[in-house]
Amino acid sequence: MKRGNGRPAGSRSTGPRSAGPGRSGKPSGGKPSGGKPRVSPAEQALRQRVTELVRDVGLSLPWAWEVARGQVTLNDVLTRMAQADKVTQLIRRYDLDRSVATQIAAGSADLEHVLRKRRQDAHLAEFKDRSVLVDAAASGAELVLWLHGLQTLSTPILGLSRYEVDLRGAAGSDKVHKLQLKLAYAAGAHVKVQVAPGGRAVAEPLPRPQDRFFLSDRRLFAALDGGGRSAVTTLEGDLVLGHITWISRFELGMRQDRGADLVIFRHAIRSFEEA
Numbered sequence: 001m002k003r004g005n006g007r008p009a010g011s012r013s014t015g016p017r018s019a020g021p022g023r024s025g026k027p028s029g030g031k032p033s034g035g036k037p038r039v040s041p042a043e044q045a046l047r048q049r050v051t052e053l054v055r056d057v058g059l060s061l062p063w064a065w066e067v068a069r070g071q072v073t074l075n076d077v078l079t080r081m082a083q084a085d086k087v088t089q090l091i092r093r094y095d096l097d098r099s100v101a102t103q104i105a106a107g108s109a110d111l112e113h114v115l116r117k118r119r120q121d122a123h124l125a126e127f128k129d130r131s132v133l134v135d136a137a138a139s140g141a142e143l144v145l146w147l148h149g150l151q152t153l154s155t156p157i158l159g160l161s162r163y164e165v166d167l168r169g170a171a172g173s174d175k176v177h178k179l180q181l182k183l184a185y186a187a188g189a190h191v192k193v194q195v196a197p198g199g200r201a202v203a204e205p206l207p208r209p210q211d212r213f214f215l216s217d218r219r220l221f222a223a224l225d226g227g228g229r230s231a232v233t234t235l236e237g238d239l240v241l242g243h244i245t246w247i248s249r250f251e252l253g254m255r256q257d258r259g260a261d262l263v264i265f266r267h268a269i270r271s272f273e274e275a
Helices: 041-057 061-068 074-094 098-106 111-127 132-139 217-226
Strands: 142-147 151-160 164-169 172-177 181-186 230-234 238-247 251-255 261-265 269-274
Touching: 041 061, 041 074, 061 074, 074 098, 074 111, 098 111, 111 217, 111 238, 132 142, 132 151, 132 181, 181 238, 217 238, 217 269, 230 251, 238 261
Parallel strands: none
Antiparallel strands: 142 151, 142 181, 151 164, 164 172, 181 261, 230 238, 230 269, 238 251, 251 261
16 A cells, blocks of 8 residues: 555655755854864963963963963063062071062062061070170179269179169268169270260269150161271260170160270260261
């Protein structure tokens, strides 16, 4: 029995069928036969540029893509990379905080200033409480003390309080206010004290800090760190030349050219200069 199309019932056609969507043998949707998206010549050139930047220039892949796409210039990236390398080197060499190292690398902070400030902080932390009076009281050593009124006294330190020092006087123990002290050094030390231009003259101590000569720790440490000679003049015209060796809250140590050490009380200073 035949149907209207001339084929027996139940028979299957083996002839070619009309091609439907996706069956023409050509990739649909712009895909090649393998199923991967087709790469345009522009995209190929972009990828090649990225490869060259990574291989030949040493950029990281993210930086290479940004340069290839024109989002940032190659010169800007190289500058940033050089700065990042400098930051790393500063951290490794000087043990700096990253934020400080970044400021130095960017030119907004000075390396020498940062290192000097660190040395200054370390010095003041070590010596801020040092006192020739405390040391002498503990050891029993005799000191030569220069006092206001153009007086010089060789004595041990018999006792100390917050504002006074107990010295050996002609009639026994004498309490003297610390503001009366100008200079101190070990008995027997060959210290040389000169007369300042204008001569010596008796002067009273200055009890109020705001009335005294302002001499910052920073200025003193710069002289110490530089190693040069300094000239210190007291309120009564005593001139001392030497090299600053240590700085504390109330005193400063000095070594003279012949090796003699002495201490100058900061409240008694009239002027300070680097000689």
